[in-house]
Amino acid sequence: CEGAEYCWGTSSGTSAATVYVTGAIALLFEEYPDLQDGGTDMLDNLKQWIADSSKKRSGQENHDDYYGYGLLQIDALLNEAA
Secondary structure (H helix, E strand, O other), X not given: OOOOOOOOOOOOOHHHHHHHHHHHHHHHHHHOHHHHHOHHHHHHHXXXXXXXXXXXXXXXXXXXXXXXXXXXXXXXXHHHHO
């Protein structure tokens, strides 16, 4: 990208996913502020909601070492927590 006005790249893995999951949780807390006071039980529920609302890859049933729990679906997460 040296000398270029614009540059792009790709990223993958848990470091890249962390940004998206954090943003999804921020949107969830904005929509449902009472969840922020839920303690450990809420954290367990949150993990389950994210896993349940993620779109699984073809042939994927549960956690997968390559795809994790699947593709994060923020709209489905918000509905799951409702």
